[in-house]
Amino acid sequence: xxxxxxxxxxxxxxxxxxxxxxxxxxxxxxxxxxxxxxxxxxxxxxxxxxxxxxxxxxxxxxxxxxxxxxxxxxxxxxxxxxxxxxxxxxxxxxxxxxxxxxxxxxxxxxxxxxxxxxxxxxxxxxxxxxxxxxxxxxxxxxxxxxxxxxxxxxxxxxxxxxxxxxxxxxxxxxxxxxxxxxxxxxxxxxxxxxxxxxxxxxxxxxxx
Numbered sequence: 001x002x003x004x005x006x007x008x009x010x011x012x013x014x015x016x017x018x019x020x021x022x023x024x025x026x027x028x029x030x031x032x033x034x035x036x037x038x039x040x041x042x043x044x045x046x047x048x049x050x051x052x053x054x055x056x057x058x059x060x061x062x063x064x065x066x067x068x069x070x071x072x073x074x075x076x077x078x079x080x081x082x083x084x085x086x087x088x089x090x091x092x093x094x095x096x097x098x099x100x101x102x103x104x105x106x107x108x109x110x111x112x113x114x115x116x117x118x119x120x121x122x123x124x125x126x127x128x129x130x131x132x133x134x135x136x137x138x139x140x141x142x143x144x145x146x147x148x149x150x151x152x153x154x155x156x157x158x159x160x161x162x163x164x165x166x167x168x169x170x171x172x173x174x175x176x177x178x179x180x181x182x183x184x185x186x187x188x189x190x191x192x193x194x195x196x197x198x199x200x201x202x203x204x205x206x207x208x
Contacts, residue, residue, distance in 0.1 A: 069101045081110065088118035099127055104134035122152045129161060138169040156190055159183045177205050
């Protein structure tokens with residue numbers, strides 16, 4: 001996985017440090033936009049591997065400094081992928097490295113190639129959704145999260161992240177509420193990586 005960090009979910013709502021997919025993302029401070037939410041803290045789940053990990057990104061107006069990229073390691077992973085063009089895992093590893101080192105455009109290209117070779121990788125679809133968001137391709141981000149959810153009906157991460165994109169990027173409160181209710185139907189005790197019950201967020205959005 002290279003430098004791909006474990007434990008994340010809840011992406012930086014304006015780009016920060018996120019974790020790769022298979023489960024959850026690194027913790028992120030996100031101001032739930034809109035009067036109905038006020039100043040609540042939420043986070044975007046990010047998957048790490050086909051198991052579970054949480055990565056989050058902070059939602060702030062300023063952007064954090066990008067991590068220093070090890071050009072040698074990047075070149076090594078790119079070389080491995082190019083030397084093994086039909087190895088889905090090699091492309092995924094390249095994507096993970098780029099994901100963790102704030103190279104979203106490169107991550108998107110690597111993940112897309114990996115999924116061409118292995119289209120049923122839920123974690124990679126979820127991570128791709130995060131990278132689409134980082135490159136401001138919000139509709140594609142929703143589609144990627146939705147596809148991950150279709151592959152795994154119990155994939156909470158993809159649904160939660162989909163709600164973040166709907167709410168903060170597409171200004172679609174209704175669909176954000178819908179997917180977060182789906183999260184609760186899967187796990188009534190679901191919490192954001194920051195520990196806040198998702199049920200609480202849903203109640204606030206409903207004005208209860």
